[in-house]
Amino acid sequence: MYLKSINHFLSLLHPFTISNNSRTSTPIVQIEVVNEEGIIGYGESSLPPYLNESQESVSGFLNGLDLSGFRSADGLDMVLDYVMNRAEGNYFAKAGLDIALHDLFGKINKVPVWKMLGSDPSTMPPTSFTLGMASEEVLEQKVKESDRFSILKVKLGGDDDKAIINTIRRFSSKPIYVDANQGWKEPGYALEMISWLEDQGVVLIEQPLAKGMREEQAWLFARSPLPLIADESCQRLEDIPDLVGLFSGINIKLMKCGGLREARKMISLSRDLGLKIMIGCMNESSCAILAAASLAPFCDYVDLDGPFLINNNPFLDPEIREGKILLPDRPGLGLIPIYHSES
Ligand code: MG
Numbered sequence: 001m002y003l004k005s006i007n008h009f010l011s012l013l014h015p016f017t018i019s020n021n022s023r024t025s026t027p028i029v030q031i032e033v034v035n036e037e038g039i040i041g042y043g044e045s046s047l048p049p050y051l052n053e054s055q056e057s058v059s060g061f062l063n064g065l066d067l068s069g070f071r072s073a074d075g076l077d078m079v080l081d082y083v084m085n086r087a088e089g090n091y092f093a094k095a096g097l098d099i100a101l102h103d104l105f106g107k108i109n110k111v112p113v114w115k116m117l118g119s120d121p122s123t124m125p126p127t128s129f130t131l132g133m134a135s136e137e138v139l140e141q142k143v144k145e146s147d148r149f150s151i152l153k154v155k156l157g158g159d160d161d162k163a164i165i166n167t168i169r170r171f172s173s174k175p176i177y178v179d180a181n182q183g184w185k186e187p188g189y190a191l192e193m194i195s196w197l198e199d200q201g202v203v204l205i206e207q208p209l210a211k212g213m214r215e216e217q218a219w220l221f222a223r224s225p226l227p228l229i230a231d232e233s234c235q236r237l238e239d240i241p242d243l244v245g246l247f248s249g250i251n252i253k254l255m256k257c258g259g260l261r262e263a264r265k266m267i268s269l270s271r272d273l274g275l276k277i278m279i280g281c282m283n284e285s286s287c288a289i290l291a292a293a294s295l296a297p298f299c300d301y302v303d304l305d306g307p308f309l310i311n312n313n314p315f316l317d318p319e320i321r322e323g324k325i326l327l328p329d330r331p332g333l334g335l336i337p338i339y340h341s342e343s
Helices: 055-063 076-085 091-108 136-145 161-171 187-199 214-223 260-272 286-293
Strands: 002-018 021-034 040-046 128-131 151-155 176-179 202-206 228-230 249-253 276-280
Touching: 002 055, 002 091, 002 136, 021 055, 021 091, 040 091, 040 286, 055 091, 076 091, 076 260, 091 260, 091 286, 128 136, 136 161, 151 161, 161 187, 187 202, 187 214, 214 228, 249 260, 260 276, 276 286
Parallel strands: 128 151, 151 176, 176 202, 202 228, 228 249, 249 276
Antiparallel strands: 002 021, 021 040
């Protein structure tokens, strides 16, 4: 088998603003792994600019791989072992390849990836839909765009958090997940905000404090009336044990951890430790989102809205039913490529 990759940008429906950063597009690398019969597995590395991997670093990692010795008969795990052990780090690149290989081997074996992973679609939680910080007019528009979703996710951590929630509450009474993106500087203030947010129908808080603030986080966790979910504080499997006593749960993202195989291990360790699990995403197309969705039935909270926040998804959007991502009953990830006139 061999792989090819192309650099691309996902263009955002609305400029995406969180507490420390704003942008209108996100660089990605689209990956294809092709087997000896010409079957293509699709993968994707999404590379938000504030992280330490880039299109260049992903290409560098991919160029150092040689898949020509592998054949379909070797099986998924053997190829994944080679990819994962090739170099340290490079988790976003590894995630893209892990996704492509799962898609490929699902297609080779004519089975959906979610079935390969043992997921039961009947336990799929609804996905939240993210509203970035914006003016009142834009927020009203975004709330309308969120019609099909039963949970809203709101990025806070700035100076006008209450005003943002008050504005959203003028247009919607849906439950809200709040992501502070490490934006609250002080635990007492965070606790005050969380108590206020609980009264506004907020049901969980993601990453209230900076990831280094372990003592403050423990203090807050002991007092918080709402579940606290670690995102920036939790990248990979080895981070999880230290989060017991600091957070109620973790946000798993394929890009952070290196793909589906690692994410599965994170899910079972979190369960063993009594932690809740959210599965989340970067700005991603249907490709990485349907990969993550294939593990979502194992999770408590789902935040997989990537394809619904862009206007040049290279694949058909996932179907949403009753606010939940529908897992396609097609081999692999079940992706259907579409072509845009300009790229
Ligand atoms: Mg987050």
